[in-house]
Amino acid sequence: EGMLPRPGRRRVLTVANQKGGVGKTTSTVNLAAALALHGLKTLVVDLDPQGNASTALDVDHRSGTPSIYEVLIGEVTLAEAAQPTEQSPNLFCVPATIDLAGAEIELVSMSSRESRLKEAISSEILDQIGVDYVLIDCPPSLGLLTVNAMVAAQEVLIPIQCEYYALEGLGQLLSNIELVQQHLNRELRVSTILLTMYDGRTKLADQVTNEVRNHFGDTVLKTVIPRSVKVSEAPGYGQTVLAYDPGSRGAMSYVDAAKEIAERGAQMEKGSST
Template sequence: MGRASEGLPRPERTRVMVVANQKGGVGKTTSTVNLAAALAMHGARVLVIDLDPQGNASTALGVDHHAGTPSIYEVLVEGRDLAEVVQPVRDVEGLFCAPATIDLAGAEIELVSLVARESRLQRAIAAYEQPLDYILIDCPPSLGLLTVNALVAGAEVVIPIQCEYYALEGLGQLLRNVELVRAHLNPSLGVSTILLTMYDARTRLASQVAQEVRDHFPDEVLPTAIPRSVRISEAPSYGQTVMTYDPGSTGALSYLEAAREMALRGVAKAKEEV
């Protein structure tokens, strides 16, 4: 499948976005791959970096990541060039993936003894010469060295928040870590985007949670919430994002709209800073 829509303004420089939430099951990987595919279908060149040892983003993008595949592990631990491990995503023009293999599970420990262990991903991205509009980094659901590498490499943090009980639980810890990284390692880091996921319009709880998150983060929450959807959860088992698996579904249309909002916000913010 090609591109659904052209015409979104492209960022003046690559936006490196870290998709993080140490709480599992909030739609983090799902949001990473679907936002990336939606941006590419809007005409952008997008790289997904899979930093989660489970490799779910690689699976959803239909990218080979069996043991022995050149992966982000070799980039972080062995200093291999990022360009050597990036693969094009078969179904979506302009979308690429640096896959994760199971080797990455040991990287947390192996990184500890390495020089400049927090900035290895940042250096790899800086040396990558292919033109890109967006890099989306899918973090593991923890706050270890892999996530720290992502936060040092990125400028923007994207936080998916599930519209269910305890939605804001654990968020304080993530925000404190973002602050710590900003203070000590990456002064340009900030939370730019909060995406409400698994929204069920039929329940009062979902609208209460959504309102609570919007009250806490009025400037960061995207207007479009991602609905609870069987199609979204089915797509990865076919090695696809929902954008190609069922492009007309409410889930695909919501991610397409959220990606558009994210792109337009970035351009507006860049203009403010000029």
């Protein structure tokens, strides 16, 4: 596989949208696999108690497995909880177990409750392993777990499903991001919007696509992820679609999206260094 530009500084992207079923997990694992298969060391952090990203990457996430929960409560380091994956030697995953379901409440009474993930992610260990990309898969809510993800990241990636009500609730997400920017993480910005589950046979899909592009401009990736049975089947085999059917349109579109993300990052770095 060809190489993608390696970021000068590790990129941490939070994949967020408080709506469920819009393609957060699917996009997290497949973009991560695409980056990893193109030579970039990538860590997926599963921050959803449902553990769908852990399932899709086929990593152990039975209750009691060292997971993001133990990381958040300070029992293990991120590196200790990270597991290798079968998808690529460059792809690692910190799993989520059902124990994370209680974290939203447990965190409330903890010190620096909004920045516990940030502290774990900025640890020297990640520098030592040389992780290039961290992708955080958020739960479908705007609670403390998602806030932790936004505090830990430089960038937010918002997947938007090409469906009715695609933009509904987005205002709430954006105002939460603004609050985090103002109070907790100056650096945070929405760098990437990814249109998912595009069905070219429907007029609606094009309407939504146009509406999102008019509203968000260049933040929206040129690549659109098509609705594809292969994409939805892959997690059932503990695989990303890149391993399950590398030649499929779904797999190729995630590779294209990952390339755009990596190349934009390189472009941004150039811009900020001159």
